[in-house]
Amino acid sequence: MDFGDSPDEGAFRLRLREWLAANNPGLPPSSTADEYWAGQAAWHQTLYVAGFFGLSWPVEAGGHGLPSVYEVILDEELIAAGAPPRPSVGYLVQGLLEHGNADVRQRFLPGLVSGRDRWCQGFSEPDAGSDLASLRTRAVREGSEYVITGHKVWTSYSDQADWCLVLARTHPDAPKHRGISAFVVPMRQAAIEQRPLTMINGITREFGEVIFDGARVDAANMIGEPGEGWRLAMTIVSHEREPGELGYVGRYGKLVKELAQIVRGRPADFGAEQRRDLAWAMVEAEMLRCHVSRRLSDRLDGITHGPEGSVDKLLMTWTEQSVGHAALAIGGIAPAAVQDDTWLRVYLYSRAQSVMGGTSQIQRNLIAARILEMPTA
């Protein structure tokens, strides 16, 4: 049991540290402003070109084939440098690796990993949220294509996306979990309308809804077999719940560090309650770093797709929301429009974490059923 670096890991860390010292783009705190999302795409490509992204993914996928724990080294060094967290595309990569055939993996993974192509995920619908399997978007075969009609919502990055991983019903008469297939749909076509949604913290670049009105997709862009979309969806959402795939250790570490700097700079302005909120954010962020180290170590001999993601999701959520509370306590509410409301935005954004990727209530249901083996009603 060793949290320390091997000689190779230590050398990598130093190389990364040197590079970061000269290449930190200095974006605002994550998800606080449209400027962040605008700069994030360039940051993805910069990290990739320098050889510091996709560390643990296979070389064929555009990754580096390094042991899983290199990802947490990356997170730690991003925090130390005050750099933005790594891009959150790991769950898509894991889904395509697990369910895509050779052709799909070859065509799509390198662009996804390098940041050349932007992706979004068309899962949720207005009437299919937690009950995802009740989704109604349809895909009908026409020759060598499928025609997609439906309405997707809570689609992160839909405004920038080149591709959308869409779940659509191909077998309307099959039981609801079995009639779904998954497609990689090109977003740049007239039959797709993208409408941005403004989140409660005011940002418009992250969240959207997407209307598919007879959009076309090559049948070769189906991931897995017809009717197997649910399995892919479960693989993806299980990894979407993992801070190790999302790089969120880096996200929280950076925010906590910035909050600590504020308190250090104006110590007289902050009392016991604010300091206590900050201390909890520090403790939670440290817990998550240790937890991700443990989870990624468990993958050193290969990845599994199990219910542990729900545990990780709740730990990540509690961390994000305690960071959010510290941000609110220290940054304040910015009562007048002229004041900097960065930290208010961080707080408001944190409320989404207990909903996105599966609500906290759903995670608790999954943990009770699949880990604690509670009886069903």
Next chain:
Amino acid sequence: MDVRLSPEQIALRDSAAQVAGRLGLHAVADLDETERAAKLDAAVSASGWRELRAESDAGGPWASAVEVAVVAEELGRGLADTAFLGPTLAADLRRLAGLPPATAPETVLLTSGLGEVAEVVDGLVPADAVAVDARGAATALVPVLVSGAGGRRLGEVALGGDAAGVDLTRPASQPGSSRTVTIFETGTPLDDEAVTRWRSLGLAVACADLVGVMRGALNLAADYARERKQYGVPIGSFQAVQHLLADALVLMEGSRSIALHAAWAVDAVSSREAAAAAAAAKAYCARAARSVCETAIQVHGGIGNTWECLAHVFLRRALLSSDVFGGVGVNLERVLVAHGVGGTDGLR
């Protein structure tokens, strides 16, 4: 980095789990079974686990704090009513002070609130000092500030015998009536760094105990939720109960991750970094353990509030481990200090 337990550590864990499972508590009434308790004590004595931090032939302790934590977690989970934390901390103190291993069971002496080592004034320990985890111990060690000694010298004080305390599995003791500390003439002084590292060990072992207690309390409650029926169905089929238990599991897993890191840090990084890791872990585990044990009581309903239900034995053990070298508040303050935003930086 590979934070999985090694095959040797897994074997150690399995053997501690086996002893604690076979000879630890399965019901509150087991506390009165002196024959069982004696067998447990003999098994732990024979295992050598209390001497993991004693000086090895090669120099340094026989085992790292990770091995100690692995054992502590299993003893906590099984509610092992035998001494481990106290003798382990005493053995580490002896090693750090260059003294030979103890010839009789001993523990360490803390302040009345357990937050720090007891302060010795004019050769006397305070009457309200507490010898923690003192079952079977006739003496307790205490590092004493001696002017001109270049650090703290190790002293020992005779104890007044076991006294009941919050934790039904690990009775505390208090100094005997003389309260006189006898300073060891031999050995080397303990500098601040050694004391800090030793305290980090204490925090890490307490955290591991808390993780074990959380596992035990959660198992107890989950078993009960699967069996207990109301409205004709097991109460574990209700989401309200499921969600309480799920939160408890998540808190336990988060605690385990941060506690493992603190244990590793004791021997692997600078004493400052180890102290920061230990403080963060203790704040997290102490808060989590109280919540998990309270959940265990809640899920048991009425029976959970009776003496005969084991849930309060877990809670009581958690309350003691939580306060060893400080609970939530003290350790949050230490975390702030470690990040340069504490005490001396002008913060209120």
